[in-house]
Amino acid sequence: MPAADNIQRTIDAVWRIESPKLIGALARMVRDVGLAEELAQDALLAALETWPAQGVPENPGAWLLTTARRRAIDRLRRRPLLDRSHAEIGRSMDEEREAAVEALESAIDDDIGDDLLRLMFVACHPLLSAEARTALTLRLVAGLTTAEIARAFLTPEPTIAQRIVRAKRTLADARVPFEVPRGAERAERLASVLEVIYLVFNEGYSATAGSDWMRPQLCEEALRLGRILAGLAPAEPEVHGLVALMEIQASRAKARTGPGGEPVLLLDQNRARWDQILIRRGLAALAKAESLGGAGGFYALQAAIAACHARARTAGETDWPRIVALYDRLFALAPSPVVAVNRAVAVGMAEGPEAGLAAVDALRGEPALGGYHLLPGVRGDMLARLGRYAEAAVEFERAAGLTRNARERTLLSDRAARSRAQAGDSVALNR
């Protein structure tokens, strides 16, 4: 590999490791995330200029921070004085400027962890839309370029760029303090951070294999962010809960698609292809969440359900009654039709298709489930297991009509056809 290429890759790697901490520390010193990022970029440029010739410094993080601070002080000093006629204001602006310079010069390298945590919390401020929070977090905390973020969310690059610019401006205009909030606000903000991380994970998880490489990369980024957060806020059970959920879901990545790229349902997956390292980590994170008293948390409960599957060596060994109990708790915490349907499926597995059908039928009045294609699909499954094939076929057709995913539609249509065939057989046998 040519030397220039080599140094570029080294700088990229150093940047990836150091940039979030760098931006965090700078944001604390200048109290503006937009400016902090600019200063960090300045330092990166300086590195690109000098490291190829002088070599990578022994402590690259410290070098970058020192350089960024020096540049920040230079910038402040070089700012042109305001209109002379407003001498009073001019003087106090001067004082303000000197105070800022002094703050920069005397700022100590505080606990880096706190800086990074502050950065994550500020990037997920409620003033910003969910999309803006996501883009800003990926930019400042994960260090993704605008192009990478755009590609990940299948959004044009200028849109993402604008979104980030506006987000920074919103924070600056509102003079959002660069700090971790306290009390109730902290809990809310933490929930927002977790939401953003899980959103990123799901963007990556829902992409099928063989598509843009950036999509599975998103799962890894989300996992990385989750793990970083778990290191920064180790006493927060829901952080460990979310990490557990993501680790265990990610463990199934390679088993989720068949040779033709078709989706493979969890119960049909080849469990030998589940990543045991991720499962081990997920279970450890879940245990951590539970030891902190967080067993009943939103993410911890979902992780516990995922853990039930992870622990079963075969589909047949799944602890369905436990899963039903967990869905009961999840539903009590966050009643949603989706959770109710998943619970009904679990009931069908734990207690048999009659009970499952009853649980599904109890949901039929739910308006929110009107367009939910999985509901008729689940109902069809129960009916098929009860031998009521003709009715099952009708449900599968209905489900096929509701889904917008071509692959799923094919799957459901096939099941409808097979049920019709089986219905025909029963009629023939009963003659």
Added chain:
Amino acid sequence: MRFMTMVKSAEGMKFGPPPMALFEAIGKLGADASKAGVFVEMGGLLPSDAGARVTLRNDTINVIDGPFTEAKEVIGGYAVYEVTSKAEAIEWSKRFLELHRRHWPGWEGEVELRQIMGQGEMPPAR
């Protein structure tokens, strides 16, 4: 992408005992890697006299107990990182060796890195 990194050096008391400060520093590096979300696993290996080799040569399988005195360098430990590029894994390995330079002067050795198969495609260079 997952990388296995293995540190290798001459065994025995050639460099003297490893200083306590080095172990602490390695522990801290592991914590740093963990905080950066890239740490998977790390471990030190007991000396080769506690180990063994199982070989297949000339159609025969043999077991040979350690120590492996004819080897110039043996693996002393390993670390597995989950990163987005080989350069990142190299960077962490450099920092690992930097700790040796600082805390165990005179020590010489190397870290070999190998990507673990099946953990995802190499993304195109930025």
